[in-house]
Amino acid sequence: MKTEEAKALLEKYYAGTSSVEEESQLEAYLQKPDIPEEFYAAREEFFYYGKFRNEEAPLSLETKLLDEIATKRKPGGKILNWFSPTGIAAAIAFLVVGFGIGRFSIEDSKEPTEVDALREEVAHIKQIMALSLLEQNSVHDRLKAVAMAADLDTNQDIITALIKTMNTDSNVNIRLASIEALSKFLDQDVVVQSMIDALAKQQSLPVRLELARIMIANREKASLPILEEIIKDGSLDAQVKEDITKGIQTITTGI
Amino acid sequence: MKRSKTLILLTLLLIACNMAQAQQESFTIELSEPGEVGSLKVDVTDNPIKVVGENRRDVEIVIIDRKNKNRNPSFFFDFLENRNRIYITDRGRAKGIALEIKVPKEFELGIETTFGDEIDISSVSGNIEVNAHEGNITIAGGNGSAVLHTNNGDINATYNALSEKYPSYLSSIHGNVRLVLPTGYGASVIIDSFNKKVDSDFKLELDYSQGRRSYDEGVARKINGGGPRVVLKNFYGRIEIREN
Structure with a gap:
């Protein structure tokens, strides 16, 4: 990376707009021993915060965040008894007002409401939690993170983090879970390509099998050279070889 | 002829007795924060592992040489305790040696073995x-x-x-x-x-x-x-x- 590019990335990082991938690039750059002196302060600061990535988040953090979400969901927190006279009156009032709003604001229905904003905020908090948990040492935290990420809508940071997990996590179940989570985003070229790359590089049999299954089910022609290479492996289990061979035929014939 | 038969039988009996008495060593590891939830991480190549949760505040590791090869079974393993986290690793492939580990009932476990034939865990909450x-x-x-x-x-x-x-x-x-x-x-x-x-x-x-x-x-x-x-x-x- 050139100095100018690093500067631009650093600016994005400070502005809080950098993606996970960009931060990884920046991290790699700042780790180099021969960076210009003007980056020394940034390096110190970057790794000062970076070292906390390996610290386990206090167990209370998640509870606090979830409490905060719950509080925001229920402002006031007072429960109305719908069967009391006040409740019935309120229900009728809601119906009338609701009918009115529905009738006169259909054209404005695409405007973001407070509920939408709240939903977005909750999704954002979940995303932060998922990305943070993925960096944890505990396999249970990381599995939880993948499950959370799988429930989120398409998001580039989440996809990048899941691809990294699929390729590098030390636990085979977490790699499998991240593949399952990524399979929701097969409409994105970057996801399909990352799976094809992983199929070529991964040595773990279950991971390869899972990726091959997806490629076959998705009739992914670009994966054919890799699948053909895999079945040439003399040490491959006979049953696995047979299934992948059938899969190659399925992709080739499209049936 | 009768004498030599008796001698063979006696030798076989001795071998059988020796095999039955599998060599074993036991170690107790005190936790640095007794009563607090701890964790056990085992990373070995080729050993059956049994972990049992018990009402206790320490961890006992029993190393059993099932093949009784007149070797010192504990030589093959390293133990480390740090802030209630216990790590057990091997120093190479030690086939025929089993690990039995007794832990407090509430404990976290992380166990990995490449060729070990059996991992058996009972009564552990965590x-x-x-x-x-x-x-x-x-x-x-x-x-x-x-x-x-x-x-x-x-x-x-x-x-x-x-x-x-x-x-x-x-x-x-x-x-x-x-x-x-x-x-x-x-x-x-x-x-x-x-x-x-x-x-x-x-x-x-x-x-x-x-x-x-x-x-x-x-x-x-x-x-x-x-x-x-x-x-x-x-x-x-x-x-x-x-x-x-």
């Missing part, structure tokens, strides 16, 4: 991670999250309760995956069987809340209204969900 590669994994009286994988062995996990906080994930390539839960227990299960060999004592209802996968629809199920999330996955074996 999250468990096991990667057996080739061997079988058996868990009895579990309570917590289970992240278990073996390439060629069977998984047989009997749980009193699964963790609400953390999902569980049980997978095998060629072996069977069997999860046993108490009668009436609710769980949200993703059943992913490549060859569709699934058997359940529980009624499996479709669970749309867990989403569907584009390449293999309809695998998310709930039992007894749903509950903690668990993935059961295998490629060439069977998946069973049994009532206890």
Whole structure:
């Protein structure tokens, strides 16, 4: 990376707009021993915060965040008894007002409401939690993170983090879970390509099998050279070889 | 002739006695924060491992040389305790030596063995991670999250309760995956069987809340209204969900 590019990335990082991938690039750059002196302060600061990535988040953090979400969901927190006279009156009032709003604001229905904003905020908090948990040492935290990420809508940071997990996590179940989570985003070229790359590089049999299954089910022609290479492996289990061979035929014939 | 026969018999008897008396050594490791939940991490190449949860505040490690090769079994292992975290690693392949580890009932476990034929865990409440590669994994009286994988062995996990906080994930390539839960227990299960060999004592209802996968629809199920999330996955074996 050139100095100018690093500067631009650093600016994005400070502005809080950098993606996970960009931060990884920046991290790699700042780790180099021969960076210009003007980056020394940034390096110190970057790794000062970076070292906390390996610290386990206090167990209370998640509870606090979830409490905060719950509080925001229920402002006031007072429960109305719908069967009391006040409740019935309120229900009728809601119906009338609701009918009115529905009738006169259909054209404005695409405007973001407070509920939408709240939903977005909750999704954002979940995303932060998922990305943070993925960096944890505990396999249970990381599995939880993948499950959370799988429930989120398409998001580039989440996809990048899941691809990294699929390729590098030390636990085979977490790699499998991240593949399952990524399979929701097969409409994105970057996801399909990352799976094809992983199929070529991964040595773990279950991971390869899972990726091959997806490629076959998705009739992914670009994966054919890799699948053909895999079945040439003399040490491959006979049953696995047979299934992948059938899969190659399925992709080739499209049936 | 009669004398030589007696001598042979006596020799065989001595060998048999010697084999029966497997050499074993026992070590007790004090926890630096007794009474607090600790964890055990075992990373060895080729040893059957048994872990038992007991009412105790320390950890006992028993090393048993089943082959009795007149070797010092403890020579093959290193132990380390740091802030209630216990690490056991081997110094190379020590075939024929088994580990029996007694831990407090509430303990976290992380166990990995490359060629070990059996990992057997009982009466431990806490999250468990096991990667057996080739061997079988058996868990009895579990309570917590289970992240278990073996390439060629069977998984047989009997749980009193699964963790609400953390999902569980049980997978095998060629072996069977069997999860046993108490009668009436609710769980949200993703059943992913490549060859569709699934058997359940529980009624499996479709669970749309867990989403569907584009390449293999309809695998998310709930039992007894749903509950903690668990993935059961295998490629060439069977998946069973049994009532206890």
